[in-house]
Amino acid sequence: MRSLFRFFIETATALFFSASIGIAAGVVAISFSHRLGDGVLYGLLSFALAAATFGYLIWRSFRPRKGRLPPALVGEATRQGA
16 A cells, blocks of 8 residues: 555655656747747657656556565575576
């Protein structure tokens, strides 16, 4: 239950950060090109890129890990190999 709550909190935070990155990129594009269309385009593209990156990082944090050895067995294997 705790990890499910943490998953939703981290997802909301990632969307908030992605939106702020998109807005900042849009403002920079508008200030350089003086055209609103360019700002909207670059803002949406940077939002999509940031959301995909944060989504991948969240997926890596919360995905089920199969095929990993328990910590005791990993410790034994490293001691025997060293």
